[in-house]
Amino acid sequence: MNRIVGCRRISSRIFLFLGNKILSPLPRSSHSQANPPKPSDLVSPICHLLKNGGKWSSLSSAYSSAELDDALVERIFLNLKEPVDAKGALLFFHWSSQCKSYQHSLKSYCLVIHILVRANLLTDAQALLESVINKNSNPESPTNIVAETLLRSHGDDVVPTPRVFDLLLQTYSKMRMVEQAFDACLYMGDHGFTPSLASFNKMLHVAQRSDWSGLAWKVFENMFVRRVYPNQDSIETMVNLMCKEGCLQRMLRLLDRIHGKRCAPGILVNMALVLRIFEEKRFAQGYILVRRMLQKNLIFDDIMSSLIIYAHCKIGKFHDAAMAYNDMVNRGCRPNAFVHTCFIGARCKENSVEEALQLVEEMHSIGLNPYDETYSYLIEGCARAGRLEESVSFCKKMMKEGFLPSLPAFSEMAVKLCDLGEVEKVDEILTALTEKGFAPNEEIYCQLIHGFGRIGKAQRILGLYYEMVHRGFVVGLPVYAALIRSLSDCGKMKDAKKFIKMMKGDAERAMC
Known part of the structure; x- marks a missing residue:
């Protein structure tokens, strides 16, 4: 019995001895210590380390010799995509950035950004963006x-969170890259993602502060396209923009002529947007937006109808304009000066001056007063039709009422009068207008120079040249040509040669 027990003890000792030998690590050669672990073997241990509170020093001591590539890094991020592991993903991102010969791909950036946004680590996400x-x-x-790339990495790889796209737009805006923000906004919209009101407001604010007014209006329009409706911040930004553009007073006057009384700032800004779209001849977009505004009570019925009539008149659809007018009146909206001016302008452009004059009489009969744009249409239309006395009469009448004609209207009247030798009458009217703040352009001065050349008034020609210089005009080739030809017609060859020399000198300086 004692022999059996003794044998068993010896066997146990032998087994224990052999077991310890098997389980103990084999001595490593210097060659095996230099070999880094295989990339396929790194994902699980690295993720395990990070999920269990591993720090930078732990990563460095265990994996400093690891060879990283994009595929391995992206697999590690996807294993750390849950919000509880987001800080570990960020730690690995920064640690791996310090590894030799490795730079993160755009996709790995985007994966980490998605993970951080989902975990509400927005400051870190914005820094990476x-x-x-x-x-x-x-x-x-x-x-x-x-x-x-954000969109491509959004889906099965990481749990969707549209907030990341809002953060992208807001980051672009923070960096004053509003054009890129708006391009990304359009791209995202085409792929089913609608930016938040906060993102739109951020783009609007930066565009307005940076004097990118055209871009701000595009952003504001896109809000309605995406059915993201403006709030008080949006409207205040756009009102400030209109002040900078110098169009606020014009819009206020227009609103008074359509609606008859002041409205909330939002109505004013929305009207300005639709009018801007129609002036750019984007009629289909304007029709859609103005009706969408009416459905949301963001514009009044009479303003919507008036703008639609304006659009129809602008493209010559007079039958549609008349139908829209009748529909507006039948719905209880009052006729207004803006609508009548639209019809008058349309009739003048198609040379139906008699009908335009009848519309003026109709305006007076229902208590509506013509304004500067009404008179400008009549001056230009009557001049084009050869009814110069009426054209001049309307010009003088509007001056008495405190209005000034548009440059095209006065130019049309001036051309016709100068052709008939009435250049002195044009000069007299122009003098009266300039005293009231009218600013003639180069074309009008050329017309007067040619007109005085026909009647031999060389001194007045020179007087017009000095007047242009006094007003700060940069005399260009058309003016030099008019001066040289007109002075030659008057027999003032010495003065004509002086202007030829001046013209050559300006041309030589421009080439240097």
């Missing part, structure tokens, strides 16, 4: 490359 935008903002990079 600023970095990746700076890295991809060179002229050779496609405009929407960051937005495209």
